[in-house]
Amino acid sequence: MTDTTISKSVFLPATRMVVWQYLTDPAKMERWFHPADAPLAEGQDYTLRNGRDGDRMCWGKVIEMRAPEYMKWDFTVGPMEGAMSTVEWHLADAPGGTRLTMAHAGLPETAEAFGLVLALDKGWHAFLGNLHVLAEADATGDYSATITVPATPETAKVAIFDEMDIWWSKRVDRSDNGVTVHFGGSHVSFDFAGDDDGGYHWHCRDANMLIEDVDDATEWAGTSLIWHIRPEPGGSRITLTHQGLNADLACHDVCTRGWQKYFETSLRAHLSGETPMPETR
Template structure:
């Protein structure tokens, strides 16, 4: 597992970016990301053909899946209740960009949260959230471990 911040221009704040390796096919990895969100991200997910709403307690985020492969998820609605973060809609307009690359031994999955920079008040909390749900829980789900989805 590697956690890095992508930055192509030093004047631009880096977006959250992390990459994991899992011992499964790209097809199984894709199915976990799209169809098994309740197993690794949150027990409360409303999935539609072209998007999903993910709930965390009284918070939620709604994504529209874009592109022919649907690996770009645009946040079209956000209501995040986070202590010390007055703007509950910070995620709105940000994007999740997934990359799934199969190798001989398994699959690399990369996640970039475009717009999740240190300019957002939720940056630290949200990066820790991705460390929990993407870097740890999804990896465990696909590696035979015990995932830790949100249960509120």
């Protein structure tokens, strides 16, 4: 065991028990990290897999658990060639939510292995960013979903920004820093509001969504799309969060089904070499 340690802290708008479920429940782990073969349990071996093809990604044993405040793993990945490290998770109450601290210790110290340490540091940073987005969406009830595709992050970004006519709608009007997407007599307009490690932000400045039994066609105005594109072995993991699309909007059910069609199915197909299903009206 060495002294080389990666440490991260993140504040999450969720209770410790909700965060604990994200750290131990296979279905929830899959949304931000990697799916587990079984719920994590003290004294038991675990395996986390690639969500796209099921290959083993990380594995080890759960050394200690004290729900919902502390957990410690033995941990390794393929490039570590069987060498074990440890990952410790600390959950503490914070005003409005939870402070989650992760410490990944016992990493190799040689100059030759520094690239692996950098890759692990970058990976943990991205995964905890995913967790933050999901916890925030859970707190508000906003739409949020993740797809895994066999395309590079660069290819995924091009598809999202420049190829909407292939996977979303055939009728797209682009401007220097935004886009208007048309569906029949409806339209929605976005300004690309910038990008940072929190994702690519699109702000909806105008909407006229003609939906049966929805009186206010402008409901999308003021909401935002946040795209996270993270590298995965052999591809990318893309999370779309539609901030503001929740049960407070009359179009919630219809629009959620729309994202299931265009994002979860059509964009995934486009980036997987399959046939997408854009709106053609």
